[in-house]
Amino acid sequence: MTSVPNALTFDLEHWYSATLVRDAVDDPRDRVHESVAIVRHLLDKHEVTATFFVVGQLAREYPDLIEQLADDGHEIGSHGHTHTPLHDLTAVSFRRELAASADAIESATGRRPEGFRAPNFSVGPETEWAFDALLAEGYRYDSSVFPAWTPMYGVPRAAVYPYSVDVTDPFTAKVDGELWEFPAAVFHPRIRMPIAGGFYARLLPVRVIQWGIRLLNRREIPATLYFHPWEFNPAVKVADLPSHNRFITFHGIDRTREKLDQLLNSFEFGSIEDVFGPMDDETQKNNSSSIVD
Numbered sequence: 001m002t003s004v005p006n007a008l009t010f011d012l013e014h015w016y017s018a019t020l021v022r023d024a025v026d027d028p029r030d031r032v033h034e035s036v037a038i039v040r041h042l043l044d045k046h047e048v049t050a051t052f053f054v055v056g057q058l059a060r061e062y063p064d065l066i067e068q069l070a071d072d073g074h075e076i077g078s079h080g081h082t083h084t085p086l087h088d089l090t091a092v093s094f095r096r097e098l099a100a101s102a103d104a105i106e107s108a109t110g111r112r113p114e115g116f117r118a119p120n121f122s123v124g125p126e127t128e129w130a131f132d133a134l135l136a137e138g139y140r141y142d143s144s145v146f147p148a149w150t151p152m153y154g155v156p157r158a159a160v161y162p163y164s165v166d167v168t169d170p171f172t173a174k175v176d177g178e179l180w181e182f183p184a185a186v187f188h189p190r191i192r193m194p195i196a197g198g199f200y201a202r203l204l205p206v207r208v209i210q211w212g213i214r215l216l217n218r219r220e221i222p223a224t225l226y227f228h229p230w231e232f233n234p235a236v237k238v239a240d241l242p243s244h245n246r247f248i249t250f251h252g253i254d255r256t257r258e259k260l261d262q263l264l265n266s267f268e269f270g271s272i273e274d275v276f277g278p279m280d281d282e283t284q285k286n287n288s289s290s291i292v293d
């Protein structure tokens, strides 16, 4: 196993593209620089690199910021070009999204992205054509499978550890696919409570997240966590949202920074590229056999 067992990722988008606020915000203030600054400060403090899945349009808008993240040693992946969930795309328009976001990221950093994270974890049985498209566009891995049931997304039968993908059966771990999947972390292979990030990480006590990461790491499964830089910036809270949407979107936002700080103190993290680099068939076989317990 690698010395960097857990993957830390951020989906970098405008805070007002979060699903439940999108329609409620008119004339939003842009918080990209200040939100990313909070996250960078935390990563610098712990000397940790992470993967930033960046929306292509945002990379066009802020090329200097994206270049700076890459220069700091962070991996830049694609979060689509327009932050459109895959349910609203076709295989053809998805390939256009992948190509356009890769072009935008390459313009900013000089390097094409190797990884992809779908808006709203929208890779599931109805959108499994995504894997073919990712391969065709030259991507090396996906990190969009949420192996748990949630009201908004999830594939509860999917593998819970990084696996290579057979595009004809993409949610079952195989040994020799060309594309890899890094699913979001759940508490335990058989207790599929989401702990990976977003609303779940803001809701759960940090001790529960730490417990889950330990349960995975004990089985040599790296935990893949995800956050959004805006989740570290309480300034994005808007008042005029229905209470349910407000709860899901902003609950715990005042404590996210402290929580990630504690997680970075407790475990070793890196970008997916850091975790992925040394991954080989042997590592995956170990993961596959350890999953039984």
Ligand SMILES: [Zn+2]
Residues within 6 Å of the ligand: 011, 013, 079, 083, 118, 119, 120
């Ligand atoms: Zn997103």
